[in-house]
Amino acid sequence: MTLARETVLELMGLADGALEGEAKARAERLVASDDEARRLVEALKASPVGDFVRESVARSTDAAAGIADAVMIRLGPGATPNAGEEGVVRLAPRPRRRSAHGPAIVASVGAGLVLAAAIALYLRSGSPRADDDFAPVASVVLPPVGMPVPSASQGAEAKATAAAGGVEVNEIEAPSRAVSVFEIPMGAAAAAANPGRSSVVIWVEEDAGIAK
């Protein structure tokens, strides 16, 4: 896959219906000729929360950069400074806020998770991974300001609750620390008992306020 960050953003614009003129024609030509580009657009369009994703991206260039980073990670080591951080939903550290901002923080986290899920869906729809290609999931760095999308966030919560099996992280609270959630395969014993499921690593940065 050779999509550049700018191309990914342009494809997101195409999925969003925001492109016009030459940019739209260029993006459509790329989709017609490039399978990866087509899958990305299809994933963004077909996602059950596609509207939410597009809305979120439109409101935050940081979030767009996060998606681009996730795609760039898929390109291979060295494609991005975050290469090798596969399988992580990273939450940027923020000062603890009082109750007036609580819903916005939760919404922001929810938005990040849905963005990550959208990318995961896209990535998992691709070709079978090679043996040395381990975790085709996403890395999302949330923007510093919460995105006002509480309704979509609540929808994601409801769906997560309905999912069965595996390990479900309901809530994490680590004031002033960066928290990442890594999806990992089950260990051999657990996998034998529960095939197809995965587990998580909740990674909390030791140094408050410092994200690796």
Add this chain to the structure above:
Amino acid sequence: MNLRRVSTPLASLFAGAALSGSASAGPSRGSATLEIAVIYAAQSDAGASIDPALQDLPQLTRDQPFVRYNVYKLLERTQQPLEAGKPDTYGIVNGRTLQVTLVDVTTGAAPHLDRRYHVRAAIGEPGKQAFLKLLEVTASQGEPFFVGGQSYQGGTLFLELLVR
């Protein structure tokens, strides 16, 4: 920061609607056994080594965040009873305390009939800001999850938590 409801795999956020038939039966209070494994991890130029007692770890070391380290040693493995609503505390080697509370136990509806344990955990240290103020996880019986990131002797600690 706060994080609510991350489900793995992440794509299950989307699959949830299709799985609505697997909604769990009503919660019930109960008891369980908490298994805690304290794993020390470090990066060493002297070469990789994995404690033979960590039988499931080798395959995980290909994945983040385990891939960051090449030396793994099991420091302690213990089992503690959990009673719903009663916090259980465990002293970690770095001086912090892990507190785990069983919130409730549910049994899934068909086809997922396994027991699922809703637990609440925290890691703190007297007089200091909590390392992990709150972690709420719902895990199926025997399915482990990890809490990592605590610095310890030039490396880090992974706490493997498993409820059965």
